[in-house]
Amino acid sequence: MGLMAYDERRILEMLREDEVSRRRAFEAIVRNFSEQLYWQIRHMVLDHDDANDILQNTFIKAWTNIDSFMGYSRISTWLYRIAVNETLTFLGRQKNVLSLDDESDETGSVSDRLESDPYFDGDATERQLQEAIATLPEKQRLVFNMKYFNEMKYEEISEILGTSTGALKASFHIAVKKIEEFFNNAD
Amino acid sequence: MEKEDKILDKVGGRRPFSVPEGYFDNLTDGIMAALPQEDSVKQIPVAVTPWMRIKPYIYMAATFAGMFFCLRFAAGLGRNESVQTAQAEETTIYTDEYIDSFLETAMIDDCTLYYSLVNAGN
Numbered sequence: 001m002g003l004m005a006y007d008e009r010r011i012l013e014m015l016r017e018d019e020v021s022r023r024r025a026f027e028a029i030v031r032n033f034s035e036q037l038y039w040q041i042r043h044m045v046l047d048h049d050d051a052n053d054i055l056q057n058t059f060i061k062a063w064t065n066i067d068s069f070m071g072y073s074r075i076s077t078w079l080y081r082i083a084v085n086e087t088l089t090f091l092g093r094q095k096n097v098l099s100l101d102d103e104s105d106e107t108g109s110v111s112d113r114l115e116s117d118p119y120f121d122g123d124a125t126e127r128q129l130q131e132a133i134a135t136l137p138e139k140q141r142l143v144f145n146m147k148y149f150n151e152m153k154y155e156e157i158s159e160i161l162g163t164s165t166g167a168l169k170a171s172f173h174i175a176v177k178k179i180e181e182f183f184n185n186a187d
Numbered sequence: 188m189e190k191e192d193k194i195l196d197k198v199g200g201r202r203p204f205s206v207p208e209g210y211f212d213n214l215t216d217g218i219m220a221a222l223p224q225e226d227s228v229k230q231i232p233v234a235v236t237p238w239m240r241i242k243p244y245i246y247m248a249a250t251f252a253g254m255f256f257c258l259r260f261a262a263g264l265g266r267n268e269s270v271q272t273a274q275a276e277e278t279t280i281y282t283d284e285y286i287d288s289f290l291e292t293a294m295i296d297d298c299t300l301y302y303s304l305v306n307a308g309n
Binding site: 023026027030031034035038039042043046048052055056059060063064119120121122123125126127129130148149 | 198200201202203204205206207210211214215217218219221222223
């Protein structure tokens with residue numbers, strides 16, 4: 001059986017058929033969106049293993065709730081929403097663990113962590129940018145990463161986060177300003 | 188936009204992360220293999236048979252029928268007792284002696300008695 005081309009209308013039809021068709025349709029969804037979702041998650045959590053776990057959970061959640069997907073939004077929007085929720089849940093849990101840890105410095109700064117990460121191949125300035133991004137509130141971080149690294153349109157981000165494009169533009173520019181200040185202070 | 192350009196100029200916007208070799212090649216298969224089977228995910232709905240649907244009503248009807256027969260049995264016992272009492276009373280009242288004395292004092296002749304006995308069944 002060959003690989004199925006991504007045709008959203010056909011996939012939506014197949015999701016309402018028997019289990020074999022549903023799995024086949026879902027496989028096409030995974031193949032089409034897994035990489036872009038991975039990068040969205042990776043930019044938020046930085047670590048590859050964490051990103052991989054969250055991505056797996058995202059698709060498991062999507063699969064187990066596939067009946068609740070009524071097709072009112074695009075499949076990509078629905079998947080991004082699940083991925084964002086899973087990522088924020090993970091970050092919240094991580095923050096709680098760190099706040100319970102008396103020696104929270106043990107984990108080191110973002111820059112130090114990235115320096116020892118075999119899957120980070122950026123230079124010192126790129127490490128510094130990640131450090132600056134990590135200081136942003138989660139929502140601003142999401143918007144900045146979606147826009148800057150994933151080159152998503154404000155309209156797409158608006159659908160996923162349920163925020164107006166005007167508010168997203170403002171959020172992005174505030175994030176840029178903060179990052180600039182971070183760099184200025186570091187100089 | 189000017190500030191955004193400054194960052195783009197300084198850092199470039201290049202993705203500074205990498206992944207293990209072949210990670211994306213095997214990603215879809217890995218995710219699909221980790222998905223639970225639908226049967227284990229979804230609760231299998233229990234098929235409701237017609238018997239399961241009418242069972243409570245049957246049980247309720249049986250209970251009422253049982254109560255009805257119990258009451259009827261109890262009422263029937265009481266009625267039999269009263270019938271037996273009435274019959275006993277009648278037997279006691281209408282003895283042969285009573286009838287003979289009634290006939291003696293009734294001032295009726297044999298012809299009238301015969302006539303009334305013949306017509307008693309009509």
